[in-house]
Amino acid sequence: MGQVMPVSHVRVTGVERITPRTARVTFTGDALPRLLEDRPDQQMKLCLPREGRSVAEGLLPEQSAEDAYGMRWYEAFLAIPEARRPWMRSFTIRSYDRRYNAMAVDFVLHGDLHGNGGPAARWGAAARPGDVLGMVGPSSLYARPLPEAARLLLAGDETALPAIATVLEALPAATGALVYAEVADAAEERELPPTAGGVEVHWVHRDRGGSLVAAVREAGPALDGVDAAWVAGEASAVRALRRHLVDEHQLPKAAVEFSGYWRRALTQDDAPTEEDLAWAAERAADAS
Structure with a gap:
């Protein structure tokens, strides 16, 4: 695709509240047809304006083709x-319709029902058609193949639901799926795509004291036949689940794809912790 992490701008064309705490925002942009691919879990970063500002053309630096991994950018x-x-925050593309050049992105409105949380939640709650954001990526350099499996476990919180949906849509017909999804309450449940190999979905509600880690640890026979896993969401929960699946369920490390989308009490503006760096190194080692 030329540039490793291409920089472009996208414009809002529609906003839909798909659950009380999730806004689905549809974007269009001249660069989208050449940037977006037909693969699951496409991750990119959106540049969100500070209050009273805009992300106008010319504000974001240009990306040099020689700038491997975008460090200079x-x-x-x-x-x-x-x-x-x-503000720059990471997102997973929920869908892209080439006919209409329309990209859908889900914004989780952390905090109260009005989105009084971080910059992404505030922006998502107030988004209107015509709003313009900067976009960095996505890049196929960071694409990771799904683990091959007869039965794949997908586990994550609401931030992982867009990616889980795209993974389900991409599964081979012979692969069955087991989903554990943690959300705030029953109102946050949503329909997930069916699969040819069958999908079993378990919703975990925080308002009832549920947690993703506990639910998977206590799944027992529900995990029978699971030979690979995809786990994403809050970083400490992802780490705990990966340890459980490798140490207790005896899955090979290479069979567990994992990604910490966010960190409790920290944001993407904060420097990575030593544990973050250690896990990033392990993830890179697993991929090599």
Whole structure:
């Protein structure tokens, strides 16, 4: 695709509240047809304006083709004065319709029902057609193949639901799926795509004291036949689940695809912790 992490702009064309705490925002953009691919779990970053600002053309640095992994671009991004520098948050593309050049992205509105949480939640709750954001990526450089499986476990919180849906849509016909999804309450449940190999879905509700880690640990016979897993969501929960699946369920490390989408009490603006760096190194080692 030329640039490793291409930089472009996208414009809002529609907003739909699909659950009380989730807004689905539809974007269009001139660069989308050449950037988006037909694969699951496409991750990119959106640049969100600070209050009273916009992410206009010319604000974001250009990406050099020689800038492998975008490190120089990120340094230039950080050099933008803080008062003008957009917030940058990671998202998974829920869907892309080439006929209409329409990309759908789900915004989880953490905090109360009005989205009084972080920058992404606030922006998602107030998004209107015509709003413009910067977009960094996606890049096939970071695409990871799904683990081959007869029965695949998919586990995550609401931030992972868009990716889980795209994974289900991409599964081979011979692969069965088992989903454990943690959400705030029953109102946050949503329909997930059916699969040719069959899908069994278990919703875990925080308002009833449920947790994703506990639910999977206590799944017992429900995990029979699971020979690979895809796990994403809050980083500490992802780490705990991966340890359980490898140590207790005896899955090979290479059979567990994992990604920490967010960190409790920390944001993407905070420096990575030593544990974050250690897990990033292990993830890279597993992929090599």
